[in-house]
Amino acid sequence: MRKELSLNRRAVLRAVGVAAGVAAVPALGAVAPAAAASGVRTARVPRTRAKSVTGAAARAVRADFPIEYVGVTWNGPKRGAGIRLIQQDGSRGAWTVLQPVCGAGADRDAGDSAESVSVLVPAGGAAGYELQLPAGATGVRSTAMDTVNGPSKEVAAASTVGQFAGVEYITRAGWGADESLRFKADGTENSPQTYYPAQTLTVHHTAGANGDPDPAATIRAYYYLHAIVNDWGDIGYHFLIDESGRIYEGRYSGTDGIPAHDASGKMVTAFHTSGYNSGNLGIALLGTFTDQSPTAAARRSLTQLLAGLSAYHNLNPQAAVTFVNPVNGVTKDVQMISGHRDWLATECPGTTLYTDLPALRADVAANLPQSAAARSVPVRRSPA
Structure with missing residues (x-):
């Protein structure tokens, strides 16, 4: 039954995605003259240039290009680091x-995530x-990135642009994902896709700058940081x-036109909660929400996306559940809609956003389609 339903949705989503306008897509560059003359509209997306350095x-x-972002990774204390441009x-x-x-991180890195x-x-x-860097920092690596001018x-x-679960989203092509970054030098895929039924939905913030003038460029920088510098093989979120409320497709999930899922409705494993990734869908709001709230537009889109996903997977947004990792059997008692700090020792998704999660769950439940809301009951359950 699920397969038939998903395949029907697939056909509908393709039709809607082609018909959807592109006004919501951030500016990616000028329309190519030859394409415009032929009546085929295209956009130009800059390729990422990067210089990565390790050790002292x-x-x-x-760098010999303008540095638009700096990615820094290390092992050791989290506090005490600084940068001067x-x-x-x-x-x-x-x-x-x-x-x-x-x-x-990837589940293989679970022991090192702390x-x-x-x-x-x-x-x-x-x-x-x-x-x-703080005293005791090891494995230091910094990467200068240009995701704007290349x-x-x-x-x-x-x-x-596409539509899924009742919301419009910007595809990987729309924000300029360079799909070659998913592959190693020998042509093999760094993190081949695996798919499992969705059990939980987890909210993150990126802990980056607020008031971002070019979110697509920022996402390309996170993509490079996650896929290449962190060696995850792709961006970590689904x-x-x-801040304008635009939703972006994250982790690559195949060519069936359904973001974050395969054609049967199973969810691709990403890299947002190390040790608890399979069956756990991650949504990240761009920015830092430790002392301030997300914009009304971002909060509204988060609510709508969570409601659509809850309906798609028949999940009760106000339930308490026992998550069971389908790969290794590790369990965790969490809310159906949780914050990253409910899984790991982290400040994510920021104190302000985390405090808002109870109200968010209620808003998601209120925005469920009527048929889906009728099926939802607030009980603790373990996945089948």
Whole structure:
């Protein structure tokens, strides 16, 4: 029954996705002249340029391209790190405290997640940077990235927007995912897709800058940080949401046109809760929500996406459940809609957003389609 339902949705989603407008897609560049002349609308997306340095040399780096983001990873204390940007004229800015991105990773890294630190910093076209790392930091690696100004590629505009679970989203092609980053030098896929029934939905923040002027470029930077620097093989989340409320497809899930799932409705495993990834869907809001709330638009999109996913998987958003990792049998008692800190020792999704989760669950339940709401009862359950 699930397979038939999913396949029917697949056909509908394809039809809706082709018909959907592209006004919600952030600007990716000019329409190609030849394509415009032929009547086929395309957008240009810049390729990512990066320079990665390890060890002591990672603490002072210059690049031959404008640095738009700096990714820093290390093992050890999370506090006590800082960065100072070097501008194109050689001047040095003030030291800024590094705020760690919420700890996550592939399940194979579960034992190391407590000590692994990852940070992404907007650099605004700097020429270089200097780092201060806490005492005892090991395995230091810093990566200068340019996801804005590099050579561009063309993507068909019809492939940049889709609809799924009642919401419109920007596809991987729409935000400029370079699919080659998923593959190793020998051509094999770094993290081949595996699929399991969805059991829980987990909310994150990226712990990045608020007021982001170019969220698609930021997502491309997270993609490179996760796929290449962290060696996960892809971006860690299933979906991301920017401050304007735009929803972005995350982890690659195949060519069937259904984001985060295969054609049968099973969910692809991502890398957002190390040790608890399989069967656990992750949604990240771009920004930091430790002392401030998400924008109304982002909160509304998060509610709608969670409601659509709850209905799609017949999950009760207000239930308490026992998550069972289908790979190794590890269990965890959580809310159906949880925050990252419910799984691991992390500040994610920020104190303000985490405090809002009870109200969010109620809002999601109120936004369920009537048929789905009728099936939902607030009981603890273990997955079949």
